[in-house]
Amino acid sequence: MDSNFLFVYGTLLQNANNTMSKFLIANSTPLGKAYCNGKLYKISWFPGAVLSDKASDKIYGTLVKLEDAERVFKQLDDYEGYDSNNVADSLFIR
Secondary structure (H helix, E strand, O other): OOOOEEEEOHHHOHHHOOHHHHHHHHOEEEEEEEEEEEEEEEOOOOEEEEEOOOOOOEEEEEEEEEOOHHHHHHHHHHHHOOOOOOHHHOOOOO
């Protein structure tokens, strides 16, 4: 993996109280509140994000340091519907 750091928002936040947020709590260290420039969209019961060049478009979340990035990303890819062998049909781009 290129990074041991991950920006999380929405259903991955600690207070989301779901299986994946609990997995992240157990396998990462929160570093603090953060944001990225982007816009959120309601895809279904979960949000999706698209990056933005506008300074006013902000997605707020948390920056975490992953304990075992390879293992965490494997779980996240399954959870988020990402397939590195079939990026075109994946639900998101990593």
